[in-house]
Amino acid sequence: MKMRSSRNANSYRHRNVLIPSRGILVGMIVGVVALLVALLHFFAPDALTLIATPAWKVGDALSSGIEHATAPFGNAVALARDRDRLIAENMAANEENRMLRAKTTDLERLLGGRAAAPESILAGVLARPPVSSYDTLVVDAGSSRGVTQGAYAYGPGGTPLGTVDSVSERSSRIFLFSAGGRTIDGWVGEKRIPVTLTGKGAGAFIATMPRESQVAVNDVVYVPGPGALPIGTVVRVDADPSSPSMALRIAPYTNLFSLTWVTIGR
Amino acid sequence: MRTALALLVAILSPLLFPAALAFLLVLGASVIVPPAGLLAGVIADGLYHVPSIPLPYATLAGSAASVIGYVVHRFIETRIMGA
Secondary structure, three states: OHHHHHHHHHHHHHHOOOOOOHHHHHHHHHHHHHHHHHHHHHHOHHHHHHHHHHHHHHHHHHHHHHHHHHHHHOOHHHHHHHHHHHHHHHHHHHHHHHHHHHHHHHHHHHHOOOOOOOOEEEEEEEEOOOOOHHHEEEEOOOHHHOOOOOOEEEOHHHOEEEEEEEEOOOOEEEEEOOOOOOEEEEEEOOOOEEEEEEEEEOOEEEEEEEOOOOOOOOOEEEEEEOEEEEEEEEEEEEEOOOOOEEEEEEEEOOOHHHOOEEEEEO | OHHHHHHHHHHHHHHHOOHHHHHHHHHHHHHHOOOHHHHHHHHHHHHHOOOOOOOOHHHHHHHHHHHHHHHHHHHHHHHHHHO
């Protein structure tokens, strides 16, 4: 009897056009939430960031937890690979140090004293690639702390990362130079050969140069900032004998996936 | 229950997982609740889109996931009803 009445209720429900079906109801709820998110994006981006911050923090905690939990399972080959990578990074850091020392000497000669470091704003990174699509960083500093649109953002060691693209009161979004398809002019090598870098995502770049350019693997790539700022190194040169040009694959100095703090120029 | 889980996946995926993995999860959620893809796309654009990018690609990808999810959903529904 009870079954029959529930079946009757269901058939009544399907017949009554004024009561929406479950699918339509879910669709309507999703539509309202999507509309709300879109409105917040345009009119109150800070609120959206505030709501998402706990989830981003949980995501960060999970990633670092997984990394720690799986660390003991690393085999000898992986450790050897890590050691080689660290040696390579150490060499790159030494090279960078040499360059920075030379640059400081040049600047001191030019300015007649120690060059003062430009003022900058320290900002915590809330979301970063690969979680944030579009190669953007969401940081916890906004217009209330003096962040302005178009300001440069720097990673550890002053490596330029991108520019501030949108600012709200308490947060801002940094559009990375390495975003897919974004181009930026720079230089490569000690001779500072001009080159146009095209972003490939996650910090990597590609550049095309004439074959006769004297560029080799491990050459440093610079972008304009205050002077020429090193952004990465050439890791591969693809030269096709039948082509008059060659492609440079550039790896960044900064690992964007583990970036926690950035500085933003004033 | 499945509907709530699918919606939860759609909301949390853009916040917790890399974009490619999030897309796959959202695609799965869209099979259960087709509008979930669109919702995830709008959330991703709301959080990460910057004015320099001309189109809201995440919303477009989410819409595509919704359409695929809807087609698969209907197909499964027809198969179950037909059996």
